[in-house]
Every structure is written in structure tokens, then in C-alpha cells.
Amino acid sequence: MVKNKRKCLNLSVQASLIRRVFPTAGVTINRGKMVCKLLLQPSPLSDSYNIKIVYDIDNHPDIYVIKRKLKLFSGATSLPHVYDTAKQHLCVYYRTAKEWNKSMPIVDSIVPWTSEWLYHYEFWLATGTWHGKGIHGKPKPFRKTK
């Protein structure tokens, strides 16, 4: 297999690509770490959610829902497809399989996946079943992208 040699996108490129699609997003870069806050509404009838994406070049981006406490379906004790229910730290892709790499614009990958996660979260809360498929099992905590 040919290794993906595409160029790693630096933080300021990532930030400007996000701002181009979400002009109201708040993106800051400080000491090699990008923090992006944006509002996502997964569908016209959905609620809107404040999202925080934290990314530095050596690690996978971390995605959180902030400001609002996500609800659990009656009887459930945790959110589906998260690293941590209390922190609302979402698992939107399979890190082990390298579904994401540093050459990919966050706004073309992480952001749509997050919106899609929110979409399925709302349907999960409505029906009690996660219909968004995915890989099951406890996510591994590794963070390094290398």
C-alpha cells in the first residue's frame, strides 16, 4: 500500500478553511493549538449545538459539544459513540483505521462528521436506537496521529 504522502495542512490553513465555510466560527491559534468554536444545526428542524474542536498538529482533533448538556434516552447511562459522556467528547471517526489524517481539511471531514453525529444523536434521543452505524467497542484512548 502506498503511504499517504499528502502534505500536512498547518493550523492557519485549517483555520482559514473553516472560516471560509463558517464565517461566524471563532477560531484561535495559540502556542501550536487551534481551538475552533462553531454552531452546528444538523437539520432545519434540529436544535443548534455549540461545538468546540481542539487540534494541535501532533494529535487527533478532539470534538466536544459545549454549553448545553446533551440528554440521554430514558434508561440510557451514556451517550452513544463518545469518548466521554460527561465531557461530551464525541467519537466521530475511527482513529485506528486512519479515517482522518493531517492532510485533510477539518472543515471537509471532522465538521460534517460532527454534524452527522448530531443528526443521529437527535434520532437516537427520539427513538432510543443509534441508526448512524459505526464501529462498536470501547474507543482506544490513543491520540497521536503518527
Add this chain to the structure above:
Amino acid sequence: MLNEEIKIQLNEIFEEISNNLDITESQFKKAVESYTAVGNWLSDDESSLSPYKPMIKPQGSFLLGTMIRPLLETDELDVDLVCQLVGKNPTWTQFDLKNAVGRRLKANQTYNQMLDKEGRRCWTLNYADSSKFHMDILPSLISNDYQIILEKAYSVRDYKDYDKIAIRITDKLEENYYSETNPDFWNKSNPFGYAAWFQQKCLTNIEEARFLSDSMSPMPNYQKRKYPLQQVVQILKRHRDIMFKGDEDKPISIIITTLAAKAYRQEQDLYVALFNVVNSMEKYIEVKYSHEHNKWIKWIGNPVNEEENFADKWPDNPDKERNFFKWLQQIKMVINNSSEIRGIPNIQLALKEALGQEAVNKAFTSIAENAIKTRESGELFMKGGTGYIGLKDADNDIKVKQHNFHGEK
């Protein structure tokens, strides 16, 4: 004003709910098989009715395509049928015709056991097995050329000669039930005229396909794709069933169907059709002075027989009238509010209360599953600025790449 994106999403939701209200194809086929068997028994060469070419045909909601699944799986499905005879023995009264049909049914051991006690106009067969139907069979009389006229009524776009397709029926409560041999003095009923009228109301401008012509074939097809008006009626009837359960004074289907058809303006989008229908159907209730009651009464005319008032029970039973308006107010709230609520779980909750848990849960499940299928086929996009996901709408929408959500369910 309703925004376009919300309209599209509400359409999807109501379309999916509607898919879960219609009777299933197997229920449909079972009903057709069962009434065809009755028809064959009646028209068999050995049958005393065979000279009159008896035919069993569906009428009512089964014919209109507005039948809905019963709320509980254990509930029975009512299938209304017409048993039509071409001509009769000149000496027959209404009593004789009714009983000629009854006798032939009783001559079959199975049907004899299934027969309910005689109705005012009908014979009723109870299918107690897994199919759980009530079949109301209305004995009736038609003229020789009836079938040709009916075919025309079903296929001509602006057919208006409804009276020509009225049929003569029997009625035990009529004074001349035992005496009158001239059918011109028997009661008329016009289930096929009503169906032709309803079909005309269903037709949207771009669609010319018809469902009634198909109903005339010996083996009609299950109509998989309903017209918006048929779906509207099904949704309204389901809401009525949820709201009133078995209450005898609940709004009757023929009133809901007639007002909905009169209010419908060929809207193609189901939600838009629902919205317009529930907000304008009241306008089609007239007020007429009744000498019998010595007061002004509400009038919902039968479109194929303006002398018949579908709301004729309202003056003597004000609960029926009150319930109709209570129902209308409720369904208006459900439909109008659904574009105001935000959060899929909140919308689902409101619709579940209004239209039933099972149909609504299945609908929301299908919608979520469709989103995954759409992404897997590479057709799911995200809109910049908002984050809406859905089908591609603008050039700069961002494709949702393949990926796997990870973690515990």
C-alpha cells in the same frame, strides 16, 4: 411563511408516517382474495343469483385508497363491499333481493358460520382467522349498461353525471321494504360516484394515473404510491382514531374525507397539502335552514347527491358536532406547530402523541436509516454556515466523506 428547507424536512417526516398508516400489501391482498371468493360463490353457475351476474366490489375507504391500519394489531379491518346484481326478478321487493343474496351466502357452510346478524342494509361476514376482517356486503341493483357508464365515470377527467352511476339498495327501515317491486322507488346510494369525485380531487396536475380503473379489474393492484390527498385523509383519520379511540360520537370518516377533498388544492407536497387542508376545511361546512328542526343546521353535502347531509346526525346529537370541532382544532395545532418546534426528539414526541407511537417511531427510524444509506452512496452533503446535512442543494455544499462513528452504542 414556511421556509423551503423546513417544508422539505416536514414532507419527509409526514411521508414516512403516512407509509406506516396504510394497510399493508398483504392485508390488501388478503382482503381482495377473500371478497373475490365471496363473489365467485355468489356468481357460481349453481347459484340462484347467477342470472343476475352478481359481482362483489369494494367501496368506501378500501376503494378510495384511504383505509388505515387499525390502531391495535388485534383490531379488525372493516372492508365495505357492494354486491351488485344486474337486473332482478320483476316480482322481487327489496326484501326479496336482500334475502336472495343472504340465502346464497348461507348456502355456503363457511359463510353461514361467519354471518353476523342481519344489518339494516348489509350482510356482514366476520373473518375470525388471522385476517381479521369485517366485510359489510351491500346488496344492490344496477342496470344493464352500468359497467360501461362506470368505466366512463372513472376515466373521464371532468365527469359530472354522477347520478347515472347511483345504485339501488335495500333498507329494512323503509316502509316499502316488503312491498315495492319497482326499484325506481328504492333508496339510492352512490358509492362509485363518490369514488369518481374523490379521484378527480386527488389528481395533481402532472399526474394522470388513476386508481379507480384498476379497482375494476378482477385482481386490483396494491397502490404503493398514494396521492397526497389520500395520504392527507389517512393522517387525519389516524389522528381522529388516536383522539377518540372507540367513542361512538367521533367525527366520521366520510365527513373528514369530503371536507379534506373539498379543501385540497392539488398540492404536491404532503405537508403543504396537510397545512392547507386543515386550515381551510372548515370553510366547506355550510349552514342551511332546516324546517324539520326549525333552525339553522350545519350542512356537509354529499358531493354526488347534494340532498344528502353527511352531518345529518349533528342536530340531534350535538356531541358529534362538538367533537368534530374539537378534533379540527387539535389537528390544526399538530400540523401548524410542527413547523415551529425545534429538536427532532420534540417533534417526534408531539407527533407520537398525535398519530401513534408505532407509526411515528418507524417513520423516524426510516429517516435516520435513509441518512446513512445516503452517505454510504456518496450523496450526503453538508451545507456551509449552518451544518445542515442532506442531499446536495448548492454547488458549495460539502460532501460527507465515508467514516465510522466509533464507540459504544
